[in-house]
Structures are given as structure tokens and as C-alpha cells.
Amino acid sequence: MAAIEEKRSPVCVGIDPVLERLPDNVHAVKPFPESVGRILGFSVAVIRAIAPFVPCVKIQSACFERLGMESSFALESALIGARKSGVQLILDAKRGDIGISAEHYAEAAFADDPMYARGADWLTINSYLGEDGITPFLRPGHGAFSLVRTSNPGGDEIQNLELKKGGTVSHAVGEMNARIGSRHIGDRGYSSLGAVVGATKPQDAKRLREIMPQQIFLVPGYGAQGGGIDDVLPCFKSDGTGAIVTASRSVIYAFKKDDPKWMDSVADAAAKFADEVGKAVGMR
Amino acid sequence: MAAIEEKRSPVCVGIDPVLERLPDNVHAVKPFPESVGRILGFSVAVIRAIAPFVPCVKIQSACFERLGMESSFALESALIGARKSGVQLILDAKRGDIGISAEHYAEAAFADDPMYARGADWLTINSYLGEDGITPFLRPGHGAFSLVRTSNPGGDEIQNLELKKGGTVSHAVGEMNARIGSRHIGDRGYSSLGAVVGATKPQDAKRLREIMPQQIFLVPGYGAQGGGIDDVLPCFKSDGTGAIVTASRSVIYAFKKDDPKWMDSVADAAAKFADEVGKAVGMR
Numbered sequence: 001m002a003a004i005e006e007k008r009s010p011v012c013v014g015i016d017p018v019l020e021r022l023p024d025n026v027h028a029v030k031p032f033p034e035s036v037g038r039i040l041g042f043s044v045a046v047i048r049a050i051a052p053f054v055p056c057v058k059i060q061s062a063c064f065e066r067l068g069m070e071s072s073f074a075l076e077s078a079l080i081g082a083r084k085s086g087v088q089l090i091l092d093a094k095r096g097d098i099g100i101s102a103e104h105y106a107e108a109a110f111a112d113d114p115m116y117a118r119g120a121d122w123l124t125i126n127s128y129l130g131e132d133g134i135t136p137f138l139r140p141g142h143g144a145f146s147l148v149r150t151s152n153p154g155g156d157e158i159q160n161l162e163l164k165k166g167g168t169v170s171h172a173v174g175e176m177n178a179r180i181g182s183r184h185i186g187d188r189g190y191s192s193l194g195a196v197v198g199a200t201k202p203q204d205a206k207r208l209r210e211i212m213p214q215q216i217f218l219v220p221g222y223g224a225q226g227g228g229i230d231d232v233l234p235c236f237k238s239d240g241t242g243a244i245v246t247a248s249r250s251v252i253y254a255f256k257k258d259d260p261k262w263m264d265s266v267a268d269a270a271a272k273f274a275d276e277v278g279k280a281v282g283m284r
Numbered sequence: 285m286a287a288i289e290e291k292r293s294p295v296c297v298g299i300d301p302v303l304e305r306l307p308d309n310v311h312a313v314k315p316f317p318e319s320v321g322r323i324l325g326f327s328v329a330v331i332r333a334i335a336p337f338v339p340c341v342k343i344q345s346a347c348f349e350r351l352g353m354e355s356s357f358a359l360e361s362a363l364i365g366a367r368k369s370g371v372q373l374i375l376d377a378k379r380g381d382i383g384i385s386a387e388h389y390a391e392a393a394f395a396d397d398p399m400y401a402r403g404a405d406w407l408t409i410n411s412y413l414g415e416d417g418i419t420p421f422l423r424p425g426h427g428a429f430s431l432v433r434t435s436n437p438g439g440d441e442i443q444n445l446e447l448k449k450g451g452t453v454s455h456a457v458g459e460m461n462a463r464i465g466s467r468h469i470g471d472r473g474y475s476s477l478g479a480v481v482g483a484t485k486p487q488d489a490k491r492l493r494e495i496m497p498q499q500i501f502l503v504p505g506y507g508a509q510g511g512g513i514d515d516v517l518p519c520f521k522s523d524g525t526g527a528i529v530t531a532s533r534s535v536i537y538a539f540k541k542d543d544p545k546w547m548d549s550v551a552d553a554a555a556k557f558a559d560e561v562g563k564a565v566g567m568r
Binding site: 070095111158162165 | 352381382460
């Protein structure tokens with residue numbers, strides 16, 4: 001919340017790099033193979049360009065994992081780049097396991113052993129496995145965003161099923177997160193267990209906001225996925241806190257491939273995105 | 285199914301190595317750091333020891349991911365070791381994402397580019413996100429096991445909720461998997477989309493077997509987690525096909541730490557496990 005106040009906007013930019021969409025003029029980091037080096041060089045350049053305007057970045061683990069043998073080196077290098085830029089860092093890996101395996105995943109995301117230099121602040125998780133799939137991720141100084149209501153077309157099939165006791169599956173997942181998260185509340189009254197609530201489900205966001213008063217909502221689906229500013233406002237409380245709006249493609253690919261100054265275009269898109277959301281919630 | 289017939293037992297051994305439980309006498313693979321080399325050396329030795337008796341191994345991705353910078357090298361080396369041993373290879377990573385991110389995860393698990401030499405046969409996935417979180421993982425020559433009913437204590441909270449339309453959440457997830465999987469049926473009448481159904485929920489296994497007639501069930505929870513042979517039988521069809529029973533700790537740690545011949549003890553435990561399940565389903 002301090003980072004949001006400093007940048008005067010509750011936004012996050014998703015770093016989801018794919019080779020085909022990179023600008024021509026991107027530095028390939030050595031000694032990685034060309035493709036890995038370009039993905040990494042692009043990611044770090046984007047983070048540097050947007051860091052003055054946004055409090056938070058979300059790095060998509062899958063984009064790095066597919067790179068093969070060097071993937072863990074490359075991902076950790078990107079994480080180091082983000083940490084140096086001073087933004088809050090969400091690793092978007094949607095991990096979901098129990099017991100010792102969940103502890104392994106938490107360690108992989110959060111450990112800041114100087115040898116490894118990882119240290120994401122937040123991790124996205126999947127809570128279909130229940131409480132023992134969530135608590136291992138709630139460590140001092142770190143937090144998790146649990147998938148509650150996703151923004152994709154197929155998200156309705158399970159998440160929107162109606163329950164015999166009333167409400168839907170996503171409401172029950174929200175109630176579970178509210179209960180578990182209430183044991184991990186910080187100085188500002190919010191929990192270190194947050195919730196992913198898609199911008200494309202505004203009718204559900206209002207109800208989920210009531211169910212989870214102490215959860216920070218991470219709200220994907222803004223921009224390229226079709227959600228607009230009116231769709232994300234129900235995710236916030238009346239005081240303008242409680243949610244972080246995420247955009248990815250509309251910011252990180254806001255350039256023509258042959259533009260040598262593509263980083264300026266990315267910075268402009270991030271500034272515009274931050275301004276739009278910051279104004280809508282009364283922070284500017 | 286051919287691998288199961290060849291070994292005359294529908295079993296899988298989970299490779300979930302943790303440093304604290306390794307035998308004293310384990311080869312640390314070079315040039316990895318000591319801890320990474322020991323995890324890798326143990327994993328490959330276990331796979332070699334059990335390969336004569338079991339058709340299938342399941343490698344827990346989390347155990348490798350926590351190893352830091354060298355983790356993707358180490359995981360891929362373990363995968364190569366498993367492929368050389370001729371067993372069917374399940375990567376237990378419980379991945380769950382949509383669209384291009386899901387395609388990245390599928391590529392990371394299944395690609396067999398000679399440069400990277402991965403090539404898991406199967407991947408475990410989480411289907412809370414719905415159909416667009418499942419179909420990217422259904423590739424020719426590969427398959428996925430979707431989490432339907434997990435064996436952990438917290439699994440009930442969401443999975444066992446009763447629906448207004450009848451049945452439970454896990455039944456609805458099963459129905460979704462049955463529908464999507466029916467588009468990917470092989471020569472033996474089973475789908476390349478399977479289901480994870482825990483051995484600790486025998487009362488649910490029978491109903492899920494009816495809901496998913498074409499899914500192969502991957503059944504964890506046998507042995508150390510408390511499930512016995514009577515608990516897993518409802519996961520099979522009456523002809524003894526349709527499920528793979530998984531054990532991990534009860535096989536891979538079946539030794540005294542200071543036993544120099546610990547691999548023999550692991551092999552014996554795998555042989556006994558395969559024999560017990562093989563007899564119970566009438567294959568021996």
C-alpha cells in the first residue's frame with residue numbers, strides 16, 4: 001500500500017514476454033542463448049521503463065519456464081532486475097500443492113539467499129486444494145494472491161456453479177480465503193493473503209468485495225482482455241483502496257517493432273494506464 | 285496401458301526427494317553444487333532401482349524448483365534419467381493457467397527438442413480455471429492428469445461442497461474432464477486427459493468412476509498418507525484397468541540412512557508394492 005501511495009495509482013503491469021512480439025532493437029543478455037537473452041533483455045528494459053510510474057510488476061513464470069535449460073537462471077535474473085527497480089514484485093506462477101511440496105514452491109518464490117537472489121514479494125496460488133494448500137505460502141514479509149474468480153471465458157464453468165447452501169463456488173473460495181487470511185493482517189488492515197478477481201466479472205466483484213473485506217484484489221483482464229475502468233471499480237472499497245488493477249499486453253507491447261525508442265512508448269503507456277486508474281479511484 | 289501390462293501392475297512411484305532424508309551413500313552429480321547434485325544423484329539412482337518393477341514414475345517438480353539457479357538443469361537431468369530407464373514419466377507440477385501461458389507450461393513439460401531433452405509423457409494440472417486451462421495440455425503423444433479429488437485433509441473444503449443441481453464440486457470437475465477428455469480417446473478406449481483421485485476418499489471414488497468412464501485415475505495417498513488396498517480398488521473398473529496407484533515415501537525412503545546397499549531396499553519396496561497392487565487387480 002505504501003508503494004501504491006508513492007506512485008499515486010493502484011496498478012500493476014504484467015511482464016509476459018513472447019519472442020514473436022519483441023521489438024527489433026532489444027539487447028540480448030549474454031551469455032544466454034539468443035532467444036533467452038532477448039526475453040530477459042526485454043523484460044528488464046520494460047521494468048526499468050515503467051518503474052517510475054507503477055508500484056508493482058507481475059512476472060509470468062510460464063514465459064521463462066518454457067525457455068528450457070537456462071530458464072531458472074533467466075527467471076532469477078529478471079527477478080533481480082525487478083528488485084533493483086524498487087517495485088513490488090509478484091511472481092505469477094499459480095502454484096498449488098500441499099505440505100512439503102507447497103513449502104518447496106514458497107521457498108523457490110520467496111527465498112532471498114544471496115547465492116540465489118530471488119525474493120519475489122508475492123506469489124499467485126491456486127486454492128482448489130484447500131487450507132493446507134494456502135498456509136505454506138503465508139510467510140512474514142511475503143504474501144499470496146489466491147485465484148478466486150478468473151477473467152477467462154472458461155472460468156465460469158466451475159467458479160460460477162451455484163451451491164446448495166447459497167452463493168457460488170467462487171464465493172466459497174472467497175470465504176475460505178477471508179477466514180485463512182484473517183490470521184495474517186498487517187498495519188493497514190489488509191491481509192497478506194489476497195485474491196485474484198477478474199475485471200471481466202464486475203457483477204461478481206461487488207459480492208466478493210463484501211465476502212473478503214480484508215483481501216487486496218489483484219484484478220487482471222483490464223485493457224487487452226476487455227475490462228474497462230467501470231468494470232474494475234467494484235473491486236475497490238469506497239475509500240479507493242483494496243485492489244490493484246493489472247494490464248499487460250496493452251502496456252508492454254505499446255510500440256511498433258521497428259521503433260528504436262520503443263522503451264519510451266512503453267513508459268508512456270504505463271504512465272497513461274497509471275493516470276487513468278489513479279484518477280478513477282481519487283488518488284490524482 | 286502397454287507399460288502397465290508389461291510390468292503386470294498399475295503402479296507409479298513418486299520421486300519427491302528432500303535433502304534431510306537422503307542416504308549417506310549417495311552420489312552427488314557434478315558439476316552441480318553439493319545439495320543439487322545429491323538430490324539429482326538420488327533421484328536417478330531410485331528410478332534405476334525401481335524401473336524393472338514399475339511402469340511409471342512421477343517426479344515432483346517442487347523438489348527441484350526450490351534448488352535455485354541450477355534447478356532447471358537438475359530437473360531436466362532427472363527427466364533424462366527417467367526416460368533412459370524406459371518408464372512412463374509424469375511430471376507432477378500441478379500447473380494451471382490459460383491461453384499462451386498454459387501453452388508455455390505444456391511446452392516446458394513436453395517439448396523434446398534435442399537441445400533441451402525434456403519430454404515428460406504426462407503432466408498434472410489444476411482445472412479450476414475451466415476448459416481453456418485444460419485443452420492446451422492435450423497434445424498428441426502426451427497427456428494430463430487433472431486434479432479432481434485430492435487426498436489431503438483440506439481437500440474437502442471446496443471439492444466436497446454440495447451443488448444446487450446435485451453432486452459436489454469434485455463431481456462437476458469430473459464431468460468437465462469427462463466431456464473435454466472424450467475428444468481425446470486412444471486405441472484402448474481411455475482418454476489422454478486423466479484425473480487425480482485420492483486414495484483417502486474411497487466413498488467418492490466409486491461415484492467419480494461412474495462420472496469419468498474414460499479417464500485413467502492417478503491415485504495418490506497410498507501407503508504413507510493412509511490409504512490401503514481396499515481404498516484404491518473403487519478407482520478401478522471391474523476388469524482391473526483404469527487407475528494407477530501411486531506411492532512415494534513408503535518406497536523411496538525404504539532404507540536406513542547408513543545402509544550402503546540402500547538401492548536394494550528401494551528396489552525391494554517397489555517390487556513388493558507392485559506385487560501387492562498387481563495381485564489385487566488380478567494381473568498376477
